[in-house]
Amino acid sequence: MAHRLGGRRKNVKKGFQFTFMVVGASGTGRTTFVNTLCDSGVLPKKISDNPEEAHNEAGIKIKPVSVELDEDGVRISLTIVDTPGFGDNIDNEKCFQEIVGYLESQYDDILAEENRIKRNPRFRDNRVHALLYFIAPTGHALREIDIELMRRLSPRVNVIPVIGRADSLTPQELRDFKRRIMEDIEHYNIPIYNFPYDPEEDDEDTVEENSELRTLLPFAIIGSDEEIVVNGRTVRGRQYPWGAVEVDNPKHSDFARLRSALLSSHLQDLKEITHDFLYENYRTEKLSRTINGGDQDGAALDADEMASQSVRLKEEQLRREEEKLRDIELKVQKEIQEKRQELLAKEEALRSLEARLAAAQLQDAA
């Protein structure tokens, strides 16, 4: 563990900043998961509002919420982005675009900030470092909406698939379901965050830990913000007439493993991949589009404009400087030419003078 903490020693005091997004249809346990993770009512449960409103399709609302956590003495400044309304409409095509739009606009902010001449030292990085996608516990395989969403979002964010409300699945059903989901993910070439490791470069512990986490994918999550009494102990869980399920019991749910991976062991890795890989890809795509005068579809955000403008400005500057250099070169060359000509002329004059002198001397001698 030391090698991993090594780089963070300086940051431990300052704390970490981490942003993750939760996406899934209503009823898959998103909100409860977040509240269980933070051990407090961070997100409000879906309010049973008017039955008269239910048929109105509100579309998707993207809401970031900030909370401070203390994880083993390390301060984490956590931002959680909830997406209520996803998958609840009859036509869910727009939901995807909104989420992708949100992710890209965070990248645009960074891009604009990087290109500013005078940067803001207190700039807040709002990029989403991980996206937890909640799969409904059907027991079959991925649905079309699951495949589409993960496919479209994985170029922009680390996608971690999660089975929400996994309490109703028997152990056998869960095993088969997980296997089928992973088969689907491979079949459809969906690049999810699968705890990457290099068997040659990384040490044994890392390899072991990452491959173990990989076999747990997708994490089977049970969340609860209520406490129940089980065998005399008070634990977080859900009470059914036939038994009680405990959130923190690794035999019941993968919640604890996911939490430690997300907030502790793999937090840095997720951030690095977001910055070094996902953001860089987006940046390259975006800039090559701007330079080639590619189509700027969709609403041009301020950051967007600024980013492209500052790029253009920079290029203008470069061009002007090049021109100046060229001018200077030309001028210098001209001067050299003139000087040379002068020199030649002077030499001519000198020679003719010498000739006349020689002729004059000859005349005198004779």
Place this chain on the structure above:
Amino acid sequence: MSALNGYVGFDTITQQIEKKLLKRGFQFNVMVVGQSGLGKSTLVNTIFASHLIESKGRVACDEPPRQTTEIETVGHIIEENGVRLKLNIVDTPGYGDQVNNENCWEPIIKYIKDQHSAYLRKELTATREKYIQDSRIHCCLFFLTPSGHALKPIDIVVLKKLSEVVNVVPVIAKSDALTLEERAAFKMRIKQELTFHNIRLYPYESEEDDEQEQALNESIRDLIPFAVVGSERNVVVDGKAVRGRKNRYGVINVENEDHCEFVHLRNFLTRTHLQDLIETTAQIHYEAFRSKQLLAIKESTQQPTSPGAVHPPITPVNGNASSSALTSPTSTSVPAF
């Protein structure tokens, strides 16, 4: 009523009818509607205690996800104590599973109306069969996702449309995902929404009902939507083998009324309201369809330029009605017994 002076014996007509009916057998057609993965096939198999339909879930990764709602019918004959039941189970795989689910309910509504239409056609034939094969849907089980929140907009739209043409019984699928409090809150919320949208669900009120029947119907209406759990596998509870599910923290007994409402649903469908479901389909839904159609025919014969009915008007034909300007039921439908 006139008084009798001696025993006549016409009270045996009930046995005479029974004898005839037993020979003929009974026909029951049930449709299941809901997103994939809600346990529709398992529930039907649990209700009728036999493996009647296969799950249509996608289990192989190279199998592509369905892009539309398809209708599949399976027929079985089951027998109990000399009573033969011809069962048709109509499944609707692909419903509500796409990103864009606009109009995914249309094939379902069309199928239901096609069955009414086929029956009407046979009825209006000059030389018709003695006993018309009844392929009309007597009951539609509508499966709700156990989200614990509220009905989805698509559920509301489809429930409205379905309740106009068929007896709809909504059920909360896989209800072992909800604690008892969540279940109660969910049910109440659903009931509020159903009332708000004026969705008429079976059982309907009727003046013919006596007090006992009315009380029974009230209690059924109270329970709706039924929170059910299905299972075809057995688990051991108190030394006995019962149908249930064993998960990591407990054993769910499907037939235990404290665990879920399966028993109530099963009794409702098979032990108390089976005959009524068949009758109301004929007397209420079919009649409504029939009168609309016949009025449309009358109008179209009086004014040739009048707009057509919702369903293409039927022209009575002589002999066997095989070819006509009608939409016939989908090719995978009604097996002929």
